Amino acid sequence: MSVGWYWAVGGLRRAVALGAFLALAAFILGPLLTLLLWAFAGSWLFPNLLPEFSLKWWAYVLGNADVTKAIRMSFLSAPAATLLSAVICIPAAYAFARLEFPGRRVLLLSFLSANAFPKIGLYVSIATLLYRLNLMDTFAGVVLIQVINTLLFMIWIPTGTFRGINRNLEEAARDVGAGPLRTFFQVTLPIALPGLLVALLFAFLAAFDEAQGTLIVGTPNHITMPVMMYTLVLSYPQPVGAVFSVLLSLPSLVFLLVAQRYLRAGYLAAGYSL
Amino acid sequence: MTGSRREGALGLALVLPPLLLLVFLIVLPAITAVLDTLAPPPGASGLTLARYAQVLSARIVRADIAFSVVVTLVSVAAVFCLSYPLALYLRFAEGRLPAVLAVLFTIPLFVPVVIASFAMITFLVNHGLISTVLYHLGIQRFPPLVYNATGIVLTEVWASIPFAVLILGAGLQAIDDALIDSARDVGAGRLRTFVSILLPLNATPTMIALTLLFISIFGSFTIPYLVGGNAPQMLGVTMTNYLTQYFRRAEAVTMAVIAFAISAAVGAVYVVSVSRRERGTV
DSSP states (O other), X not given: OOOGGGGOOOHHHHHHHHHHHHHHHHHHHHHHHHHHHHXXXXXXXXXXXXXXXXXXXXXXXXXXXXXHHHHHHHXXXXXXXXXXXXXXXXXXXXXXXXXXXXXXXHHHHHTTHHHHSOHHHHHHHHHHHHHHTTOTTXXXXXXXXXXXXXXXXXXXXXXXXXXXXXXXXXXXXXXXXXXXXXXXXXXXHHHHHHHHHHHHHHHHHHHHHOOHHHHHHHTTTOOOHHHHHHHHHHHSOHHHHHHHHHHHHHHHHHHHHHHHHHHHTTHHHHHHTO | OHHHHHHHHHHHXXXXXXXXXXXXXXXXXXXXXXXXXXXXSTTOOSOOXXXXXXXXXXXXXXXXXXXXXXXXHHHHHHHHHHHHHHHHHHHHOOSHHHHHHHHHTTGGGGSOHHHHHHHHHHHHSTTSHHHHHHHHTTOOOOOOOSSSHHHHHHHHHXXXXXXXXXXXXXXXXXXXXXXXXXXXXXXXXXXXXXXXXXXXXXXHHHHHHHHHHHHHHHTOOHHHHHHSOXXXXXXXXXXXXXXXXXXXXXXXXXXXXXXXXXXXXXXXXXXXXXXXXXXXXX
16 A cells, blocks of 8 residues: 655655654744743743743633633533534535435535625624624524534535445445434444534534624624634733633644544545535 | 435425525625615615725725735745645655644644734744744844734635645545556656646646635635734725724625625636536536
């Protein structure tokens, strides 16, 4: 199983690869490392290579009522949006992958439009709609805005996953007398689970990350963590933003660890390649 | 016969809920936005392009459009030049280094853009980590890296690498090993194999990656808002400012439609290449 010759391991080639690797590692990890250092800095004066360490900004951030409120709002709204999105999108994804119906291809592509129109132009119109429905500055309004951002992931990745499952397995189950629902829950779903988890994960991150629309729809009483982050970045001392960033990255970090196994298995790539 | 009709009905029924959401929260608002920008002044009838003429007559807006296109093209080119070798390396190299790299390059995917932007600022800013390290190396004068186009490009590249590598890598993965081996058997070198086998067979994923990168970078808001300078700025920031700072809704929406038109023109390339492929697999 080797086309390794294409990237043969000569000494020079290996040195170049290592150099490029270090440069890329510095580029990707450097900003995150700087942020992490700032989060534990009491003060950091130029040109010291390391800051004076202190936890005082953690006390400051966690003691702030607005911050804890934003954290609660984020951890309520993003899971709600992800679940709602999963419930309506996964059956649709199954239909896109397995059933023949008129307009299937066009409808599948139409979900791309969720990412093609500049969001800010949409939010203006959506805000008008939500205003009429009395959903401005409500939890439901914030969840709806977040769901929009999850649609593409929740349709496309599960569609790719279901399409990758061998049809013969399902047909074999049907042959031995299992009904369509039983076949789905006992055969299809367990095989599809890793791909669906990756979709859930990306949907959650997309919902959790949403700031622009939530800012418009949720102000002033339904502020999430990323919305708050704009204020913190622009008008607070550097360590405050850094501490908050670390808090805001925790869910992603957990997901990165959980998902690593599946990412390597290529489910993500399967989803992206449609 | 009835079986396939039932299947069609079931398929449509399952697809309906997310489709309704798409129609009510995206398609209809987008159409409303477009119609609003074409609406004539009160009392008159018909459609008018006056708002577009007015918005485009502002020199600042034209400068911002040009700036957005240039920054986006440079970012896409930079992402592509970094991602293609990386995807090739991950496809063909063996050993521990590629395994570590496969984890490393996905990290930005898990970092919210707000944080990525803020992290980039602390990294690149005057008296940030880069300038501290350069100072200790004896370099004290270098061009500013953030709050300008350079900062935007660097942050967009940082955030887009995983996406590009994943799509390009998936395409390369799909190319049969036997094909690559037989190219070598008939005496093709690495470059020749790349130019006449890998590049053409990976053309569709490449088109998909390039167009999606263009659309997402061109429409980005958070990165230019936090990492960019005051003027010129990217269109996403300009239209948001028009809406939330100057309360000029009509102009903001008009700019959104202009941005959409530019993205749609690029997106057409994507739709053509995807539907060609879809037809191939079904």
